[in-house]
Amino acid sequence: MSDLLEVTARSVTGTQACQKLRQEGHVPAVLYGHGETCVDLSVRRDAVEAMVRHGSKTVELTGAVKSPALVRELQWNAYGTIPLHIDFLRIDPSEKINVVVPIELRGECPGAKAGGKFKQVLREIDVECTAQTMPEVAVAHVAHLEAGNVLKVKHLELPQGAHATADDEAVVASCLLSNQKLEDATDIGTKATESNDE
Structure with missing residues (x-):
């Protein structure tokens, strides 16, 4: 309200x-x-x-x-x-509007503790919503971000009726292995391969 x-x-x-x-x-x-x-x-x-x-x-x-x-x-x-x-x-309460909201990280990144290098790539996101569904923040849960994984726009938590207008595959945060490239990382929740390790 x-x-x-x-x-x-x-x-x-x-x-x-x-x-x-x-x-x-x-x-x-x-x-x-x-x-x-x-x-x-x-x-x-x-x-x-x-x-x-x-x-x-x-x-x-x-x-x-x-x-x-x-x-x-x-x-x-x-x-x-x-x-x-x-x-x-x-505004009309039911009218669709576009607003920019900050991305809030929640949880601790286990991949960073395991030696991965954590980086937040996006700090805010454009969201389409109504005045009634407008979020204060877009939540990024990093508690399942293992070394070798990336968290993408599609993984952000937003209220029902609000959605990010950015590409779902855009990277929000990453936790890369040594010498690993961003494009070689896997989605959050997917087991990373060790193909980059000698």
């Missing part, structure tokens, strides 16, 4: 007006998309910080505007401590 986020309409725009809003504990925002008029808004900073803590990518706007929205962009100050501006994109 999306977080509820109360927004207030703002009629004054520009650098000085936005700075004043921030001094008063608000974050300037804008809502656009679906061919509708762009709306200038503001949100309480503490509400934005709570949204970030929850890891919300979609929100249900309430108050001056009532609409489901995707957090398209959140700008921060130079230290990454104060939110400066938010771009909201109107």
